[in-house]
Amino acid sequence: MALGSLDRSDDRAPYRQIADQLRTAIDRGDLAAGDKLPSEAELMRHYDVARMTARQAIQELRAEGRVVAEQGRGVFVRLPAPVRRLASDRFARRHRDAGQAAFLAEAEKAGVTPGVDEIHVGRGPAPDLVRERLKLDEAADVVIRSRRYLAEGQPVETAVSYIPVDLAEGTPIAEQDTGPGGIYARLEESGHMLDRFTEEITARMPTADERRRLKLGPGTPVLTVLRTAYDTDGRAVEVCDTVKAAPAYVLEYDFPAR
Amino acid sequence: MALGSLDRSDDRAPYRQIADQLRTAIDRGDLAAGDKLPSEAELMRHYDVARMTARQAIQELRAEGRVVAEQGRGVFVRLPAPVRRLASDRFARRHRDAGQAAFLAEAEKAGVTPGVDEIHVGRGPAPDLVRERLKLDEAADVVIRSRRYLAEGQPVETAVSYIPVDLAEGTPIAEQDTGPGGIYARLEESGHMLDRFTEEITARMPTADERRRLKLGPGTPVLTVLRTAYDTDGRAVEVCDTVKAAPAYVLEYDFPAR
DNA sequence: TAGTGGTCTAGACCACTGT
DNA sequence: CAGTGGTCTAGACCACTAC
Numbered sequence: 001m002a003l004g005s006l007d008r009s010d011d012r013a014p015y016r017q018i019a020d021q022l023r024t025a026i027d028r029g030d031l032a033a034g035d036k037l038p039s040e041a042e043l044m045r046h047y048d049v050a051r052m053t054a055r056q057a058i059q060e061l062r063a064e065g066r067v068v069a070e071q072g073r074g075v076f077v078r079l080p081a082p083v084r085r086l087a088s089d090r091f092a093r094r095h096r097d098a099g100q101a102a103f104l105a106e107a108e109k110a111g112v113t114p115g116v117d118e119i120h121v122g123r124g125p126a127p128d129l130v131r132e133r134l135k136l137d138e139a140a141d142v143v144i145r146s147r148r149y150l151a152e153g154q155p156v157e158t159a160v161s162y163i164p165v166d167l168a169e170g171t172p173i174a175e176q177d178t179g180p181g182g183i184y185a186r187l188e189e190s191g192h193m194l195d196r197f198t199e200e201i202t203a204r205m206p207t208a209d210e211r212r213r214l215k216l217g218p219g220t221p222v223l224t225v226l227r228t229a230y231d232t233d234g235r236a237v238e239v240c241d242t243v244k245a246a247p248a249y250v251l252e253y254d255f256p257a258r
Numbered sequence: 259m260a261l262g263s264l265d266r267s268d269d270r271a272p273y274r275q276i277a278d279q280l281r282t283a284i285d286r287g288d289l290a291a292g293d294k295l296p297s298e299a300e301l302m303r304h305y306d307v308a309r310m311t312a313r314q315a316i317q318e319l320r321a322e323g324r325v326v327a328e329q330g331r332g333v334f335v336r337l338p339a340p341v342r343r344l345a346s347d348r349f350a351r352r353h354r355d356a357g358q359a360a361f362l363a364e365a366e367k368a369g370v371t372p373g374v375d376e377i378h379v380g381r382g383p384a385p386d387l388v389r390e391r392l393k394l395d396e397a398a399d400v401v402i403r404s405r406r407y408l409a410e411g412q413p414v415e416t417a418v419s420y421i422p423v424d425l426a427e428g429t430p431i432a433e434q435d436t437g438p439g440g441i442y443a444r445l446e447e448s449g450h451m452l453d454r455f456t457e458e459i460t461a462r463m464p465t466a467d468e469r470r471r472l473k474l475g476p477g478t479p480v481l482t483v484l485r486t487a488y489d490t491d492g493r494a495v496e497v498c499d500t501v502k503a504a505p506a507y508v509l510e511y512d513f514p515a516r
Numbered sequence: 517t518a519g520t521g522g523t524c525t526a527g528a529c530c531a532c533t534g535t
Numbered sequence: 536c537a538g539t540g541g542t543c544t545a546g547a548c549c550a551c552t553a554c
Binding site: 297298299313316327328329330331332333 | 519
């Protein structure tokens with residue numbers, strides 16, 4: 001691990017120069033995934049700077065999500081997250097017919113042990129974003145199902161589903177356990193055959209709460225997917241708001257050139 | 259703007275408590291978009307802490323992308339970026355027939371003044387990711403077109419297209435100006451009618467280079483879209499690698515339940 | 517010129533990790 | 536125990552902004 005030296009005549013701040021050199025070392029592969037970076041003390045000696053300067057350089061890389069600090073151990077080049085590809089056919093009826101909800105089917109395909117926890121089922125008013133998409137009036141309540149998905153025990157996604165009460169009440173959708181095939185299978189059983197979905201994708205930094213629930217390190221963005229399900233009558237029957245740890249996902253879509 | 263006080267018995271670090279209080283003030287609307295946060299000096303007086311502690315609190319919010327610091331002026335609650343929705347029909351043939359490339363058609367629809375700059379056209383080997391998708395052997399060159407898109411003068415997206423040389427050479431695709439309707443119109447003119455696209459979406463923190471080209475503040479993630487275009491023979495005729503400033507986009511996809 | 521954030525120094529004590 | 540990062544203090548000089 002050969003570090004360069006500071007150029008005091010360079011107008012770039014020393015901490016940026018140090019960050020650049022570390023970044024380059026990572027990009028070149030001098031520092032591979034999982035490797036330990038020089039400690040703060042080593043950087044102080046090597047570059048002859050104060051501790052805060054060395055720390056600031058490392059802080060840059062942390063904010064970029066390239067390295068992770070572990071107290072008492074050191075700072076390490078971040079390991080590439082196990083990536084799960086989500087194809088847009090993941091809600092295909094054949095999976096429901098096989099008795100599997102989308103997340104479980106997808107995880108199994110990827111050879112990952114799936115899990116679900118923090119399941120909460122309730123009833124209440126829908127957020128504005130949801131109300132617009134479900135075309136409900138302000139007064140109408142919805143059944144709200146929230147849960148957290150795990151892959152290999154690690155949280156990777158939170159999801160909140162909103163279903164109009166007239167579609168959910170009296171069915172397992174309003175229960176803790178929705179049964180085989182999940183919400184979509186129950187909707188189809190009650191005569192609402194699904195026709196199509198729309199998904200709206202954004203990316204942003206997580207809120208403090210999301211950081212906690214998804215156990216995200218600093219410098220880790222989230223992908224949000226807001227999915228609306230329509231039945232064959234063209235009625236919006238569910239809105240699902242998901243927040244995914246971005247490094248864990250690739251979303252795939254296929255569409256015609258028309 | 260009423261700030262609380264520190265709880266020294268709280269095991270959360272003072273800088274976290276201060277960050278929490280500021281975050282809450284923003285969420286509650288006490289600090290609206292564009293408002294100035296208390297200065298470092300004010301935070302030092304109010305909470306009776308050292309400057310670095312006040313700075314660290316603000317640093318938290320910056321990394322979350324919630325506030326932006328402007329030297330000499332102060333720290334401000336970030337303004338919501340003007341969002342552009344990208345529907346998956348943005349490559350519909352009707353737009354090409356109308357003589358417009360996708361970005362321009364989309365921008366006009368959104369009432370935004372579009373721009374393109376930093377156009378570079380060249381020829382060289384394809385990156386691995388691209389070669390796999392174009393099904394080329396290692397030796398085969400591609401035509402490489404890179405450019406940067408602007409909305410209202412602000413850079414919002416960079417794009418690099420890769421086209422197999424046998425499809426591009428001798429056509430305007432290998433020239434600086436591809437002509438009306440862009441690359442896709444030229445491909446169709448030469449007999450490669452487009453059939454479908456696949457898009458692979460990820461989100462991550464930008465590289466230093468991307469931060470510069472897209473003028474991104476800290477705490478701003480990017481959305482990447484890797485699009486592959488197929489002609490009616492099922493041949494991959496183009497791969498386009500785009501990097502978008504995440505706050506500026508919502509991607510929309512529509513797909514059947516099958 | 518006063519106020520702001522940007523950067524740096526030189527210390528200090530703490531909690532956690534591994535030996 | 537020594538080594539690591541986490542946090543804090545109390546200063547300093549600088550560049551930029553607004554008045």
